[in-house]
Amino acid sequence: MQGGLKKASPGKATILGLGKAFPHQLVMQEFLVDGYFKNTNCDDPDLKQKLTRLCKTTTVKTRYVVMSEEILKKYPELATEGLPTVTQRLDICNKAVTQMAIEASQSCIKKWGRPISGITHLVYVSSSEARLPGGDLYLARGLGLSPETHRVMLYFMGCSGGVAGLRVAKDIAENNPGSRVLLATSETTIIGFRPPNPDRPYDLVGAALFGDGAGAIVIGSDPIPSIERPLFELHTSIQHFLPDTEKIIDGRLTEEGINFKLSRELPQIIEDNIEGFCGKLMEIVGYSEKDYNKMFWAVHPGGPAILNRLEKRLDLEPEKLGASRRALADYGNASSNTIVYVLEYMVEENLKMKKENQENSDEWGLILAFGPGITFEGILARNLAV
Known part of the structure; x- marks a missing residue:
């Protein structure tokens, strides 16, 4: 790698x-x-x-x-x-x-x-x-x-x-x-x-x-030169929960295992709050909402509805969520693991573009996931392999 x-x-x-x-x-x-x-x-x-x-x-x-x-x-x-x-x-x-x-x-x-x-x-x-x-x-x-x-x-x-x-x-x-x-x-x-x-x-x-x-x-x-090969820099991380959304993703440990209830409102709630959340990370490097397509997007694929709404709301080019859609197709939503599979596919895509001498200009990007709370987790990251 x-x-x-x-x-x-x-x-x-x-x-x-x-x-x-x-x-x-x-x-x-x-x-x-x-x-x-x-x-x-x-x-x-x-x-x-x-x-x-x-x-x-x-x-x-x-x-x-x-x-x-x-x-x-x-x-x-x-x-x-x-x-x-x-x-x-x-x-x-x-x-x-x-x-x-x-x-x-x-x-x-x-x-x-x-x-x-x-x-x-x-x-x-x-x-x-x-x-x-x-x-x-x-x-x-x-x-x-x-x-x-x-x-x-x-x-x-x-x-x-x-x-x-x-x-x-x-x-x-x-x-x-x-x-x-x-x-x-x-x-x-x-x-x-x-x-x-x-x-x-x-x-x-x-x-x-x-x-x-x-x-x-x-x-x-501080990776050791010639021994360690850094893939992404984790520049800034933030977390945000949305008050009064505790019941939207409701999981309980019972005598029969864990019971989950997912509200149909979940994709809409994520869509309504995604711009403000991403904006906090993007402004650190001087990016605005006009720059969504200048970045890479490593998004936890909670389901196709979440990816579709995010793509539409931010007017993302289709390939921007390619790694997330590929991970969902190959592994399903594997909960906390899935972001690892998304990042692996992004590294693979970088290598492919490099072999074909194509330029990948997306140096900055976001690593995102959404969970119970509703909690938004986000990291502003640099792709070190571009």
Whole structure:
């Protein structure tokens, strides 16, 4: 992975490596409906029709999932309405997210190119597990990190968790000269898997949209020349929550796992507030709303409606959200992980343009995600590979 054509600003955090990992089960979207209804012993034709329609509108083509026929044979109660199953779910989830996080982190550290002993801090993000000690400790043990590694755990932040993790890792890297922070995200939908129910039409959105996986990023300031290759500089990060929107994304841990309700108003609320939020970051480099198309856009793809509204509101050229749409099609909305996949696709696109001797002039851009709260997370970033 090449990079580092532009020099990072002294003392500013940079992304030094990216990695990802997935469970073995690949689901083709066209076969999802039949499999889901068979596995949950449901034969409601109306619900089946609704899910079929949703599967097309999500634009997802493939997803990876931990759930399998073997798991359902061992835990048939997961497909039965109303049974207390949180213990069983966590038994599966806790183990699965650790394994995926280890694999993503190993891939990332390999691309970073320095020994694992160089990792000084760990930021671990998940909305798919719950235990004491937390997944951060199991990941540190599984990777063989030093017992002196400083650990931070971000739980239940949903889709904004990946960019929140980047914000925290940036602060750590910049306040601890010489440090190297491993950010790991890991998610599985088993924590919220449920049979279809006509009383819960919003469950079908999750069934059509969400995927499993893990992501990892190494972050540090002042990259070592000829050893580390910085990909993006994390210049400025901000967070903003919208008062009185707590019920728009409503998730609760119950005896049956996590129950989510997503309001139909979500895309509209994001659209109504996106310009003001982005403006705060853009003005730092003297950009205004006329400059949206002069920037790159690494946006967490919560769903096609959010991307479509953002594109229309900001009058973005279609290719600006290309990496986000590609990540959504290939992996679904994998919650906190997805921003890692978006950034990887952006790096890939940079390399392709370089090989074809095409100029990529988007030096500045935004890394964005939206989560429960409703919370906006944003980072003004520099593409160092242009």
